[in-house]
Amino acid sequence: MTIYPVIMCGGSGTRLWPVSTSRTPKQFVNMVSGESLFRQTVRRLAQADDGLSLADPVIISNARYLDLIEEQLAETGITPLAILLEPCARNTAVVAAIAAEFVKGVDPEGLILLLPADHFIGMPDAFRKAVGAAVETAKSGHIVTFGISPDRPETGYGYIKAGEPIGTSAYSVASFREKPDQATAMTYLSDGKHSWNAGIFLFPVGLIQAELRAYAPDILEGAKAAWKASSTRETIVYLDEALFSAIRSMSFDYAVMEKTQKGAVVGPISCAWSDVGTWPAWGGLQTGELASGPILIDTKNCTVHADDDTLVAALGVEDLVIAVHDGAVLVMQKSRAQDVSLVIEALKARGRSDLF
Amino acid sequence: MTIYPVIMCGGSGTRLWPVSTSRTPKQFVNMVSGESLFRQTVRRLAQADDGLSLADPVIISNARYLDLIEEQLAETGITPLAILLEPCARNTAVVAAIAAEFVKGVDPEGLILLLPADHFIGMPDAFRKAVGAAVETAKSGHIVTFGISPDRPETGYGYIKAGEPIGTSAYSVASFREKPDQATAMTYLSDGKHSWNAGIFLFPVGLIQAELRAYAPDILEGAKAAWKASSTRETIVYLDEALFSAIRSMSFDYAVMEKTQKGAVVGPISCAWSDVGTWPAWGGLQTGELASGPILIDTKNCTVHADDDTLVAALGVEDLVIAVHDGAVLVMQKSRAQDVSLVIEALKARGRSDLF
Numbered sequence: 235m236t237i238y239p240v241i242m243c244g245g246s247g248t249r250l251w252p253v254s255t256s257r258t259p260k261q262f263v264n265m266v267s268g269e270s271l272f273r274q275t276v277r278r279l280a281q282a283d284d285g286l287s288l289a290d291p292v293i294i295s296n297a298r299y300l301d302l303i304e305e306q307l308a309e310t311g312i313t314p315l316a317i318l319l320e321p322c323a324r325n326t327a328v329v330a331a332i333a334a335e336f337v338k339g340v341d342p343e344g345l346i347l348l349l350p351a352d353h354f355i356g357m358p359d360a361f362r363k364a365v366g367a368a369v370e371t372a373k374s375g376h377i378v379t380f381g382i383s384p385d386r387p388e389t390g391y392g393y394i395k396a397g398e399p400i401g402t403s404a405y406s407v408a409s410f411r412e413k414p415d416q417a418t419a420m421t422y423l424s425d426g427k428h429s430w431n432a433g434i435f436l437f438p439v440g441l442i443q444a445e446l447r448a449y450a451p452d453i454l455e456g457a458k459a460a461w462k463a464s465s466t467r468e469t470i471v472y473l474d475e476a477l478f479s480a481i482r483s484m485s486f487d488y489a490v491m492e493k494t495q496k497g498a499v500v501g502p503i504s505c506a507w508s509d510v511g512t513w514p515a516w517g518g519l520q521t522g523e524l525a526s527g528p529i530l531i532d533t534k535n536c537t538v539h540a541d542d543d544t545l546v547a548a549l550g551v552e553d554l555v556i557a558v559h560d561g562a563v564l565v566m567q568k569s570r571a572q573d574v575s576l577v578i579e580a581l582k583a584r585g586r587s588d589l590f
Numbered sequence: 591m592t593i594y595p596v597i598m599c600g601g602s603g604t605r606l607w608p609v610s611t612s613r614t615p616k617q618f619v620n621m622v623s624g625e626s627l628f629r630q631t632v633r634r635l636a637q638a639d640d641g642l643s644l645a646d647p648v649i650i651s652n653a654r655y656l657d658l659i660e661e662q663l664a665e666t667g668i669t670p671l672a673i674l675l676e677p678c679a680r681n682t683a684v685v686a687a688i689a690a691e692f693v694k695g696v697d698p699e700g701l702i703l704l705l706p707a708d709h710f711i712g713m714p715d716a717f718r719k720a721v722g723a724a725v726e727t728a729k730s731g732h733i734v735t736f737g738i739s740p741d742r743p744e745t746g747y748g749y750i751k752a753g754e755p756i757g758t759s760a761y762s763v764a765s766f767r768e769k770p771d772q773a774t775a776m777t778y779l780s781d782g783k784h785s786w787n788a789g790i791f792l793f794p795v796g797l798i799q800a801e802l803r804a805y806a807p808d809i810l811e812g813a814k815a816a817w818k819a820s821s822t823r824e825t826i827v828y829l830d831e832a833l834f835s836a837i838r839s840m841s842f843d844y845a846v847m848e849k850t851q852k853g854a855v856v857g858p859i860s861c862a863w864s865d866v867g868t869w870p871a872w873g874g875l876q877t878g879e880l881a882s883g884p885i886l887i888d889t890k891n892c893t894v895h896a897d898d899d900t901l902v903a904a905l906g907v908e909d910l911v912i913a914v915h916d917g918a919v920l921v922m923q924k925s926r927a928q929d930v931s932l933v934i935e936a937l938k939a940r941g942r943s944d945l946f
Binding site: 252529531532540543544545546547548549550551554556558561562563564565566567569570573574576577580581584586589 | 896906918920922925926932
């Protein structure tokens with residue numbers, strides 16, 4: 235049974251501004267380990283001799299990123315099975331539905347591995363092993379989500395609570411919990427039952443269509459209509475603009491996972507995962523100090539990123555993010571890392587769309 | 591009796607890095623009011639109809655800044671009487687001695703107005719009036735220093751204490767005091783007798799030579815020898831490298847002013863003076879917020895400077911200096927404004943002389 239990796243790379247957040255912009259979102263930037271997260275994700279899912287039966291990747295993204303996608307795919311040397319292009323962002327429920335339409339046409343018995351392109355996984359082998367461990371559970375009629383072993387009481391993530399065992403390597407999903415408070419996150423960390431929801435899913439094509447029909451039929455029908463009206467050029471599929479735009483925007487977690495009885499969780503997995511969601515999260519992935527790095531004098535607990543042609547010097551400061559990219563400098567208290575969107579709003583008000 | 595303005599512009603400090611560098615020190619940079627402090631100083635001393643009998647300016651600087659000087663003088667439209675070039679920095683005592691050698695050859699009865707090019711004076715007319723008020727005192731055989739009316743208990747400056755009156759507009763110098771502590775500075779601020787030492791002096795040529803002979807004869811003799819061996823091209827004088835380099839490096843304040851019995855002080859003068867000595871001092875001169883300025887969100891008491899092609903956004907920070915120029919970014923706690931030299935040392939250690 236073949237696994238079809240469907241890599242979602244259409245998002246563009248604000249929290250890693252100024253490096254991540256709507257023109258070049260973080261998944262396409264060389265921010266970690268000298269290679270873009272998109273390329274790392276594509277390579278992580280490449281065919282290999284480890285028993286995983288993987289198809290070539292399916293890329294799903296916003297049409298505006300086609301050039302970036304083709305350029306970066308070429309750098310990996312991996313040929314995509316297809317590139318599915320959305321005319322606008324409608325969150326992840328419809329992405330699952332579109333992925334199902336595509337894979338159904340290729341292999342109705344196939345499994346879909348749906349995952350974001352903008353996460354870092356430091357131990358790709360451990361991740362692939364977890365995918366392998368999830369195959370039987372998915373085949374037996376489950377939507378498997380992958381739980382990441384928490385290493386700190388993070389309040390910015392969603393958590394999955396494991397229920398009863400399913401077979402030897404999975405559990406039913408007892409509950410989902412979005413962004414708990416600090417005290418709750420502490421108990422999650424110690425009880426061994428909770429893991430981070432990484433937004434990575436493995437499921438059979440037929441099952442996901444059934445569950446969408448049950449819990450979000452309008453999204454399923456909208457996806458089918460947009461798919462039917464799409465235009466195709468070689469392996470690139472352009473989803474119909476009017477029909478796709480009309481679809482309700484909702485996350486897959488909210489539309490399906492929090493309602494289905496077919497959920498399962500594999501994990502907790504230890505694979506050095508990070509969503510690289512904020513500057514401090516990015517900072518947590520940096521190791522060592524480079525000779526070409528910033529000059530830090532009497533400086534504590536700061537996260538510094540700059541383009542290679544810029545030198546940052548910090549003197550006597552604490553708990554700051556300093557990020558420099560292409561004509562923009564962000565200096566921010568670390569505790570405000572979730573609020574970068576306020577800067578983007580100010581830039582909008584000034585008409586500086588060249589900067590975000 | 592003619593006043594010969596001698597403008598010292600050979601210095602290159604580190605405290606306004608990265609904008610001020612040894613290649614282009616702060617006096618040559620457009621940092622305040624859109625015009626370099628050097629040009630402002632030259633224009634402040636231009637001939638006018640206000641009764642001050644001023645000669646064209648004499649510029650004294652390091653030879654490496656000749657191009658900058660000629661370019662910026664051309665922009666003012668003012669022709670220098672001479673440009674005297676030092677091969678290296680030997681502080682201000684020798685500068686006074688060299689100025690005396692030059693002016694003696696032009697006008698042995700002349701007065702020298704010795705002043706730095708890197709200060710800002712917001713009320714040039716008030717300053718010129720103070721110079722006019724000092725002429726009689728200088729002619730009567732005094733080295734007049736100009737005391738600036740303090741408007742805060744600044745601990746980073748030198749103070750002059752006024753003694754007995756000399757004529758109608760000057761006082762004897764009771765004492766000098768370098769960088770007092772906060773409590774002392776508070777008493778200076780309130781007692782009405784203390785003013786800031788701006789390092790601006792008016793004196794007769796003959797007197798300064800006599801005082802140098804009395805208190806720093808080696809510097810006087812060194813200056814005479816270097817002057818005699820100098821080479822001249824039109825109005826540009828190159829001081830002899832070997833002879834000038836051999837001269838002792840000492841400030842004019844320390845070599846002469848703290849020892850002479852001929853000192854006098856005019857003031858305190860209110861002329862919106864600033865030495866623009868640190869980033870916070872620079873920040874104190876900025877008025878209003880420009881549409882093209884930084885984006886400051888939940889930000890208090892920060893000083894931000896960036897080149898026109900760079901946008902700075904600050905979020906949730908306090909008491910910082912953020913300065914961006916030409917491939918370098920400085921983020922510093924304001925209280926560390928005197929310590930920028932630590933950054934320069936780190937740059938030296940990395941061999942990054944391109945950046946300072």
